[in-house]
Amino acid sequence: xxxxxxxCGVVGTEVVRLLTTQASDLAARVGASLELVGIAVRDTSIxxxxxxxxxxxxxxxxxxxxxxxxxxEVMGGIEPARTLLLRAIEHGAAVVTANKALLAQDGxxxxxxxxxxxxxxxxxxxxxxxxxxxxxxxxxxxxxxxQRVLGIVNGTTNYVLDKMSTEGLDLDAAVKEAQALxxxxxxxxxxxxxxxxxxxxxxxxxxxxxxxxxxxxVDREGISGITADDVVWAERTGYAxxxxxxxxxxxxxxxxxxxxxxVPLTHPLAGVRGAYNAVFVEAEAAGELMFYGRGAxxxxxxxAVLGDVVSVAxxxxxxxxxxxxxxxxxxxxxxxxxxxxxxxxxxxxxDRPGVLATVAAVFATHGVSIEAMRQAPAPLGPDGVGFAxxxxxxxxxxxxxxxATVAAVxxxDAVRRVISVLRVEGA
Amino acid sequence: xxxxxxxCGVVGTEVVRLLTTQASDLAARVGASLELVGIAVRDTSIxxxxxxxxxxxxxxxxxxxxxxxxxxEVMGGIEPARTLLLRAIEHGAAVVTANKALLAQDGxxxxxxxxxxxxxxxxxxxxxxxxxxxxxxxxxxxxxxxQRVLGIVNGTTNYVLDKMSTEGLDLDAAVKEAQALxxxxxxxxxxxxxxxxxxxxxxxxxxxxxxxxxxxxVDREGISGITADDVVWAERTGYAxxxxxxxxxxxxxxxxxxxxxxVPLTHPLAGVRGAYNAVFVEAEAAGELMFYGRGAxxxxxxxAVLGDVVSVAxxxxxxxxxxxxxxxxxxxxxxxxxxxxxxxxxxxxxDRPGVLATVAAVFATHGVSIEAMRQAPAPLGPDGVGFAxxxxxxxxxxxxxxxATVAAVxxxDAVRRVISVLRVEGA
Ligand SMILES: NC(=O)c1ccc[n+]([C@@H]2O[C@H](COP(=O)([O-])OP(=O)(O)OC[C@H]3O[C@@H](n4cnc5c(N)ncnc54)[C@H](OP(=O)(O)O)[C@@H]3O)[C@@H](O)[C@H]2O)c1
Ligand SMILES: NC(=O)c1ccc[n+]([C@@H]2O[C@H](COP(=O)([O-])OP(=O)(O)OC[C@H]3O[C@@H](n4cnc5c(N)ncnc54)[C@H](OP(=O)(O)O)[C@@H]3O)[C@@H](O)[C@H]2O)c1
Numbered sequence: 001x002x003x004x005x006x007x008c009g010v011v012g013t014e015v016v017r018l019l020t021t022q023a024s025d026l027a028a029r030v031g032a033s034l035e036l037v038g039i040a041v042r043d044t045s046i047x048x049x050x051x052x053x054x055x056x057x058x059x060x061x062x063x064x065x066x067x068x069x070x071x072x073e074v075m076g077g078i079e080p081a082r083t084l085l086l087r088a089i090e091h092g093a094a095v096v097t098a099n100k101a102l103l104a105q106d107g108x109x110x111x112x113x114x115x116x117x118x119x120x121x122x123x124x125x126x127x128x129x130x131x132x133x134x135x136x137x138x139x140x141x142x143x144x145x146x147q148r149v150l151g152i153v154n155g156t157t158n159y160v161l162d163k164m165s166t167e168g169l170d171l172d173a174a175v176k177e178a179q180a181l182x183x184x185x186x187x188x189x190x191x192x193x194x195x196x197x198x199x200x201x202x203x204x205x206x207x208x209x210x211x212x213x214x215x216x217x218v219d220r221e222g223i224s225g226i227t228a229d230d231v232v233w234a235e236r237t238g239y240a241x242x243x244x245x246x247x248x249x250x251x252x253x254x255x256x257x258x259x260x261x262x263v264p265l266t267h268p269l270a271g272v273r274g275a276y277n278a279v280f281v282e283a284e285a286a287g288e289l290m291f292y293g294r295g296a297x298x299x300x301x302x303x304a305v306l307g308d309v310v311s312v313a314x315x316x317x318x319x320x321x322x323x324x325x326x327x328x329x330x331x332x333x334x335x336x337x338x339x340x341x342x343x344x345x346x347x348x349x350x351d352r353p354g355v356l357a358t359v360a361a362v363f364a365t366h367g368v369s370i371e372a373m374r375q376a377p378a379p380l381g382p383d384g385v386g387f388a389x390x391x392x393x394x395x396x397x398x399x400x401x402x403x404a405t406v407a408a409v410x411x412x413d414a415v416r417r418v419i420s421v422l423r424v425e426g427a
Numbered sequence: 428x429x430x431x432x433x434x435c436g437v438v439g440t441e442v443v444r445l446l447t448t449q450a451s452d453l454a455a456r457v458g459a460s461l462e463l464v465g466i467a468v469r470d471t472s473i474x475x476x477x478x479x480x481x482x483x484x485x486x487x488x489x490x491x492x493x494x495x496x497x498x499x500e501v502m503g504g505i506e507p508a509r510t511l512l513l514r515a516i517e518h519g520a521a522v523v524t525a526n527k528a529l530l531a532q533d534g535x536x537x538x539x540x541x542x543x544x545x546x547x548x549x550x551x552x553x554x555x556x557x558x559x560x561x562x563x564x565x566x567x568x569x570x571x572x573x574q575r576v577l578g579i580v581n582g583t584t585n586y587v588l589d590k591m592s593t594e595g596l597d598l599d600a601a602v603k604e605a606q607a608l609x610x611x612x613x614x615x616x617x618x619x620x621x622x623x624x625x626x627x628x629x630x631x632x633x634x635x636x637x638x639x640x641x642x643x644x645v646d647r648e649g650i651s652g653i654t655a656d657d658v659v660w661a662e663r664t665g666y667a668x669x670x671x672x673x674x675x676x677x678x679x680x681x682x683x684x685x686x687x688x689x690v691p692l693t694h695p696l697a698g699v700r701g702a703y704n705a706v707f708v709e710a711e712a713a714g715e716l717m718f719y720g721r722g723a724x725x726x727x728x729x730x731a732v733l734g735d736v737v738s739v740a741x742x743x744x745x746x747x748x749x750x751x752x753x754x755x756x757x758x759x760x761x762x763x764x765x766x767x768x769x770x771x772x773x774x775x776x777x778d779r780p781g782v783l784a785t786v787a788a789v790f791a792t793h794g795v796s797i798e799a800m801r802q803a804p805a806p807l808g809p810d811g812v813g814f815a816x817x818x819x820x821x822x823x824x825x826x827x828x829x830x831a832t833v834a835a836v837x838x839x840d841a842v843r844r845v846i847s848v849l850r851v852e853g854a
Contacts, residue, residue, distance in 0.1 A: 018570060018712060028637075028755040029569050124567060130713035132559070132567035140551060140559035142456050143445060143733020210455075268719060271698050285445060285730035286557035289720035292695060293713065303712035306570020320747015328455040 001030065001313050002037045004068035004093075006061055006084055007075030008052060011098055011125070012039065014302035015072060017051045022306075029310050031317040038064040040075070040084075066091050070313055072305060073097040074125075082106060089113045089121070094312035096305055098125035104199035104215040107206065111325035120315055120322045122308035127200045128153050128277045130300030131293040132307070137207045137281070138323050145284040146208040150426055151245040153200040155275035155295040156184045156191035157223050161231070161241055161260075162273050170228045183275050193222035194258040197245045204279070205247035205256040210329035213247070219257035219336035226260050230420050233346060234262050237374075237391060240270040244425055248339075253332030255339045261425040262344055269426060280426070340396040342371070342424040345406060348416040351386035355414040359390060362412065366405040369395040387416055393424065428457065428740050429464045431495035431520075433488055433511060434502030435479060438525055438552070439466065441729035442499060444478045449733075456737050458744040465491040467502070467511075493518050497740055499732060500524040501552075509533060516540045516548070521739035523732055525552035531626035531642040534633065538752035547742055547749045549735035554627045555580050555704045557727030558720040559734070564634045564708070565750050572711040573635040577853055578672040580627040582702035582722045583611045583618035584650050588658070588668055588687075589700055597655045610702050620649035621685040624672045631706070632674035632683040637756035640674070646684040646763035653687055657847050660773060661689050664801075664818060667697040671852055675766075680759030682766045688852040689771055696853060707853070767823040769798070769851035774836060775843040778813035782841040786817060789839065793832040796822040814843055820851065 027033040040061035065071050071088035114121035124134045163174040178184035190196045198218040205213040234241045239262035247256045263270045268290050272278040277295025294300035349355045376389045410418050454460040467488035492498050498515035541548035551561045590601040605611035617623045625645040632640040661668045666689035674683045690697045695717050699705040704722025721727035776782045803816040837845045
C-alpha cells in the first residue's frame with residue numbers, strides 16, 4: 001500500500017513519525033504494509049526532523065499523488081491542496097485530509113469527486129484534532145437524531161479565556177502568553193475572531209444534520225470583545241465564558257454560529273481547561289454525550305490522521321468503502337436572526353427607587369421575558385453619585401428582540417451604561 | 428433489508444421504536460429500507476408498549492434468525508443468546524449485540540464465527556451504553572498506541588457513590604435510593620460488586636490492546652467496602668471515590684482490574700456525576716481523551732444499537748465489512764499482583780511523639796515510598812486517651828508490598844486501627 005504525505009510541517013512530521021515507528025503494528029492492523037513513497041514540501045533544502053528520510057522529500061506534489069494508493073493532505077490552505085486532492089481522487093487514491101478550511105469552504109466538490117470515483121475521503125483530524133468526533137457523528141449516531149452540537153473547538157481561545165479566568169489577565173496579555181507557549185500564531189486573528197471555529201462548526205453541522213453547511217453560512221463572533229471584567233462577573237454569577245461553535249436543529253431548519261457564551265459552571269463544557277477541546281452533542285435517543293481531548297498539536301492530530309489512514313487502507317485490503325457525504329436531509333440553513341438564546345445583560349443604573357421597575361418594563365414591552373434579576377453593590381460613580389449594577393438573565397429571546405430591548409434600555413435616563421450583553425448556552 | 432430483533436425489554440422496545448419512527452431517515456442513511464421482520468420474546472401474551480406491533484412478536488427465536496439479514500440481540504444472558512447469534516452468523520446474517528456478559532465470557536467464539544462467515548459483528552452498546560467508545564477505539568485510535576483506559580462504566584455505582592458524596596448517605600441508603608429510581612436492580616450484586624464493570628473492562632482491554640482478555644482475567648473489587656467516612660475523607664484530601672475499570676499496558680503485558688479508587692477532583696473523571704458514564708483513554712500520540720454520556724437506559728442504548736445496525740446494513744448495500752477481531756498483539760495478561768498504583772492509607776495512632784517516625788519506618792522497610800503524610804485532628808479515643816489520624820499517600824507500589832506494609836503497621840503498639848486503604852488513580 002503506497003502512502004504519499006503532502007506537507008511536512010507540524011502535523012506532517014508526526015504523521016511521518018507514526019508511519020515509520022509504528023510500521024509493524026500498522027501492517028498488522030491493515031493487513032498489508034504501508035509504504036511511505038514520498039513527502040511533498042515547498043522546499044526540500046530546509047532542515048527537517050531526523051525522522052524524515054530526506055530521500056522521500058519532493059517539491060513535485062502533483063507527480064507524487066499519482067504514485068500513491070492513499071494520499072494524506074496535511075499542507076493546509078485552499079490551493080494547491082484542493083487541486084492535489086482532486087487529482088489524487090481522479091487517480092483512484094483514497095484521501096485523508098486535516099484541512100478544515102478547505103472542507104468548510106468547498107467540501108461538496110471533494111465529496112462529489114470522491115463519490116464519483118468510488119474512493120474514500122476521510123477527515124477526522126479536521127475537527128477537534130485528536131478527538132474522535134467525525135466518526136462517532138457519521139457512524140455511531142447515524143441511527144439517532146442529533147438536536148444540538150455545542151463545541152469548544154479552538155484550543156487557542158479556550159486557553160486565552162482560561163488564563164483570563166484563572167490569572168485575571170486581560171485579553172491581550174493572555175494572547176501574548178498563548179503566543180509565547182506556541183498555542184497562538186503570530187497573527188492570532190483566525191483563532192481569536194472565531195474563523196477557525198466557524199470552519200469546524202460548518203463541518204460538524206453538515207455531518208450532524210445531513211445538510212450542506214459552508215463556512216459562509218456560519219454566523220461568527222470572536223472573543224476580542226471579552227474583557228477581564230466580563231470573566232470575573234461570569235464566575236460570580238455561576239458561569240464560565242467559552243467560545244462555542246453551536247449547531248442546532250429546529251422545526252424551521254438548522255442554525256449554525258460561533259460566539260462567546262456563558263456556560264453554567266455545572267455544565268461539563270465549563271470544566272474544559274487550557275488548550276483542550278470538547279464537543280457536546282445532544283441527540284434524541286442517546287441524550288447528552290461529550291467528547292474531550294486535544295484539539296491540536298502535531299502528535300494528537302497525527303493520531304487522528306493515522307486512524308483514517310488505517311480505515312481507508314483496510315478498505316483497500318478487505319474491500320468496502322466508508323460513509324459518503326450524507327446531505328439527504330437538505331434542511332434550510334437559517335440566519336443568525338432565527339436563533340433564540342438566553343442572554344445575560346449587565347447594566348449600570350442610578351441607585352434610586354423605581355429604576356429597576358423601569359428597566360423591567362422595557363424588557364416586557366419588547367416581549368423579552370426576564371428569568372432572573374439581581375443587583376450587585378457597585379462603587380460610587382465618577383460623579384460621586386451612587387449607582388447600582390443590574391444583572392439580568394432572560395429566557396430565550398431572538399437576537400432582534402434583545403437588540404431592540406438593549407437599545408431602548410440604553411436610552412433610559414436612569415441608565416448609565418450597558419456594560420455587556422452575553423448569550424447563555426447549555427443551561 | 429430484513430431486520431430481526433431478539434428481545435423486547437428495556438432496550439428492545441426502544442430499538443423497535445427507533446426502527447419504526449425513524450424508518451425513512453434510516454432508509455436514507457442505509458440506502459435501502461429496513462424491514463422489521465420479527466421480534467423474539469419469551470412470552471408473546473404479555474402487555475407491551477404500543478409501539479410494538481404484536482403481529483411481529485414470536486416465541487420462535489430460532490426460526491426468526493433464519494429469516495433476517497441483520498439480527499439484533501438485546502435479550503441478554505449467555506444462553507440461548509450465544510446459540511442464536513451463532514446460528515444467525517451461520518445463516519450469513521450480520522449481527523449486532525448489546526450483550527456484554529456474553530462478549531466478556533465468550534467473545535472469541537463469536538468473533539471467530541463471524542470472521543469465518545465473513546459477516547459483521549458489532550457491539551457498540553455493550554460498553555458504556557450510548558457512548559461511542561467501541562468504534563473510536565477500534566477505528567479512530569487504530570493508528571495510535573493506547574497506554575491506559577480508565578472508565579466509569581457502571582452508572583448504578585456511580586450514582587450510589589455520588590449520592591454518598593453529595594448527601595452524606597451511607598452505602599445501603601444510597602443503594603435503596605438507586606433502586607427506588609430504577610437505577611439499581613432488586614438484586615444489586617452485579618453492579619455493586621463490580622461484575623458488570625468487569626465485563627466491560629474485559630471488552631475494552633481486548634479492543635485497546637489487540638489482545639484477548641476475558642472477564643476471568645479481570646481482578647475485581649466492588650464498592651461494598653466503601654463507607655460514608657471514606658467518601659468524606661476523600662473529599663477533604665482532594666479526591667472523589669469512583670468505581671473504575673482500568674486496563675493498562677506495561678512492558679510486561681496488560682493488566683485489567685476493577686476497583687474503587689481515589690480520583691483527584693481536578694481529573695475530568697471526578698466530575699462525572701449521577702448515573703453518567705465516562706471512559707478516559709491515554710494514547711501515545713493522541714494524549715488524553717474522554718468520552719462521556721449515558722451508559723444505560725433503553726433509549727440511549729438503542730441509539731448505539733441503531734448506529735451499528737446502520738453500519739452493518741450499509742455494508743450489505745455498498746459492499747465491504749467492518750473491522751474484525753484484532754488480537755494480533757497477544758500480550759501477556761498479568762495478574763493483579765503486577766499492578767503498581769499509588770495508595771492512600773488512613774490510620775488512627777496514639778497521639779504521642781515518635782509514632783509518626785515509627786510508622787514511616789515500616790513503610791521504608793517494605794520499600795514503599797511515602798509521597799505525602801498529614802495528620803488530622805481526631806476526637807479522644809474511647810479510653811479517653813488522645814489519638815491522631817494519619818493520612819499517608821504513597822508513590823507507586825505493588826499490592827504485595829503495600830499489603831505487607833499495612834499488616835506490619837497494624838501490628839505496631841502505637842497503631843489503634845487501619846481505617847482504610849484505597850488506591851489512587853489518574854494522578
Ligand atoms: N497544527 C495543528 O495542530 C493542526 C490541527 C488540526 C488540523 N491541522 C491542519 O493540518 C494542516 C497542516 O497544518 P500544519 O500545522 O502541519 O501546517 P504547517 O506546519 O504550516 O506545515 C505545512 C506543510 O505543508 C507544506 N506545504 C505548504 N504549501 C505547500 C505547497 N504549495 N506545496 C508543497 N508543500 C506545501 C509545507 O512545506 P515546507 O515545510 O517546505 O514549508 C509544510 O511542510 C492544515 O490544514 C491545518 O489546518 C493542523
Ligand atoms: N438496560 C440497559 O440499560 C442496558 C444497557 C446496555 C446494555 N444492555 C444489554 O442489553 C441486553 C438487554 O437488556 P434489557 O435491559 O433490555 O433486558 P430485559 O428488559 O430483561 O429484556 C430482555 C428481553 O429479552 C427477552 N428474552 C429473554 N430471554 C429470552 C429467550 N430465552 N427467548 C426469547 N426472548 C427472551 C425477554 O422476553 P419477555 O419480554 O417475554 O420476558 C425480554 O423481552 C442485555 O444484554 C443487557 O446487558 C442493557
